[in-house]
Amino acid sequence: MKLIRKLMPLNDAQKIVFERLSNYLIKNNKIKKVGIIGALNRISAEDIKSPIDLPYFNKAAMDGYAVKAEDTFGASETNPIILNLVDGDEIFPGEAKKVFTGEELPKNTDAVVMKEFCNEVDDFVEIYKSVHPNENVSRIGEDVKKGEVILKKGDVINPYHLNMLASLGIKEVKVYNLSFGIIATGDELISLNEIKNIEKDIKKIKGKIINSNSYMLYGLVKNLGFNAKIYGIIEDDKEKLKKAIKTALNENDILLITGGTSVSERDITVETVKEIGDVLVHGVNIRPGKPFGFGMVNGKPVFMLSGYPVASAVQFELFIQRFFVKRKKIILPLKRNIASELGRVDFVRVRVDKEVEPIRITGSGVISSLIKGDGYILIPENVEGYEKGEFVDVYLTKIISSG
Amino acid sequence: MKLIRKLMPLNDAQKIVFERLSNYLIKNNKIKKVGIIGALNRISAEDIKSPIDLPYFNKAAMDGYAVKAEDTFGASETNPIILNLVDGDEIFPGEAKKVFTGEELPKNTDAVVMKEFCNEVDDFVEIYKSVHPNENVSRIGEDVKKGEVILKKGDVINPYHLNMLASLGIKEVKVYNLSFGIIATGDELISLNEIKNIEKDIKKIKGKIINSNSYMLYGLVKNLGFNAKIYGIIEDDKEKLKKAIKTALNENDILLITGGTSVSERDITVETVKEIGDVLVHGVNIRPGKPFGFGMVNGKPVFMLSGYPVASAVQFELFIQRFFVKRKKIILPLKRNIASELGRVDFVRVRVDKEVEPIRITGSGVISSLIKGDGYILIPENVEGYEKGEFVDVYLTKIISSG
CATH class of the missing domain: 2.40.340.10 (MoeA, C-terminal, domain IV)
Structure with a gap:
């Protein structure tokens, strides 16, 4: 009789799995450079530092008049200060320049008076409100400083990251690039494709269950930004399973097998993997998800997940998801x-x-x-x-x- | 001078926008039937009820022996009860059948004694522990009852939904199917494609900012499970903007314009939309995001979002995201x-x-x-x-x- 002799503590099991995954990623350089649009929802494989200050110039945050703040001190509704209107990249004491929101401030200015508090008359402008330095200005580096890390290795790239990357002129990002093969095993399984009308079919297929885990695992892998390929159902036959494992491993980086990981006579997954590779973990002291297995075949990681949906979801979370990304x-x-x-x-x-x-x-x-x-x-x-x-x-x- | 004369309360603005969006979806039947794999991360356009009980049969939750629970009452380590081992779909009093986890229970049984508490001898089995009815059994309908809603209209279909749908023999789902065009306007914008080396380029492009909102909006739309197409930058020219709006609306269901929605002389977006359609909202009493506009052109919704990244993100969240999905x-x-x-x-x-x-x-x-x-x-x-x-x-x- 096969036994999970001793259950491994979760931490020990994670350590083994994560080390093997790390080594696999490093050895095989499973990283790809993609355009930022293609990077959406994928995992960054690099720390990215900002190449510039953002904004990279002092910017008007309002429509109005760029001034040296001290030139406006004392201005009020009853006692406006009058400044000469000029154009160009630089102003001198006593001068102001009309600016629109987002526009670069001319040299020697440090504030913007909102147009609501100004009155333009010919070639000068009456200022009815004083401003303090930096008022209504987006300053250089206010958003991001040059050299600041704006995307970390392991971050899942979201739409806001795309905004940041584009704003900094960054066109490409290195992301992890992996493909997962998914095999379901078990004589009790039938394929969703065989179902025509479930209400009628359950009378015929009595005792069988539809392979649903493959779809869930496909979704979980996809949502990590990786490729996934479903290999269908393999019956409880060691030779057939070996063949399927080899095919799936030839075509992918990592293999997920769902089903046949427990200790009943029908559970052949772990035995089969043992015959063509190394099983490093079998049985973890967690609930649900105890009958988890992990091994290496031909230098590639093989995850042996339960056939039970919840158990396999938990195993995916603890041993795969948590390796790649940190949950909030x-x-x-x-x-x-x-x-x-x-x-x-x-x-x-x-x-x-x-x-x-x-x-x-x-x-x-x-x-x-x-x-x-x-x-x-x-x-x-x-x-x-x-x-x-x-x-x-x-x-x-x-x-x-x-x- | 153009003015946002009166800011609309958020609720009023949302009501107008959401009604128009609803009508658009209904009138144009923006719904598509897709295979469950293709439904991942898309928004369900229907309530789906379970066509069957799940499980649809009483199932052994452990390896062991299926029994009528009352036949085991009184069993103990020192005083086992002996039952006849039988095979087949039905048992009679005093009988038991060997079952594996997941297997259908034979008729007249209501519990499973774990094999650890049994000893098989020839054609009978010694039971060392009593079980109560339903012990170690996954009962019919335990997971889902026939007729129960398992996916609601508006749900974002996640990997766990895929598991559920497949388990119930459901192969296809109706999802909302929309395409969004994205236009950025503003003379101050330059395209990310024009950037070769940002550190050098900022000396040349001084005062210009890179169009980054289009990428963010692309990501936000994609993450709602919709299609998105970026139309690049249109300068502050009404005729050019009209042309771009018409093109983008021909090719898409909904248009997002970012930039030019405020009240400065350069902000021509709202004026332009007004000339070729109806502007129903301009200016909402929110912060950030005040200069939001919404209108209809050729029967299609047009969102006028700020040029500022945060403001446009907030507007997307409040007027688009929240229409389609509810946040946790x-x-x-x-x-x-x-x-x-x-x-x-x-x-x-x-x-x-x-x-x-x-x-x-x-x-x-x-x-x-x-x-x-x-x-x-x-x-x-x-x-x-x-x-x-x-x-x-x-x-x-x-x-x-x-x-």
């Missing part, structure tokens, strides 16, 4: 007690608003609990649970609320 | 006071952890404030500000933390 964390009080078991890390899906509400779950097959979650908390090995009102770290997985 | 909201206490002005809605970018920290900003051109934000709060018109410690609603914009 918030801290909120718990709405009710949560129990856990010493020695095990519990992954608890939660909803958040003013408090953290654990989602009551009944099994690791319950897909709806994934959809309902706004994030998750991790209860560490050395904690037996949390009490109502305790503040806990929540890792966010959702910024969009359901309609 | 959390409630946290403020880390410090925020002042606002009566009559105006303030859009305040914030960071969140255990508290909400407003990001100190100095201008609506400060792109870095967009990148730093985890979300935002809206201070309503009738509120003069919030005090430290007050609980406020935060709309999340980020689930990934910066590396």
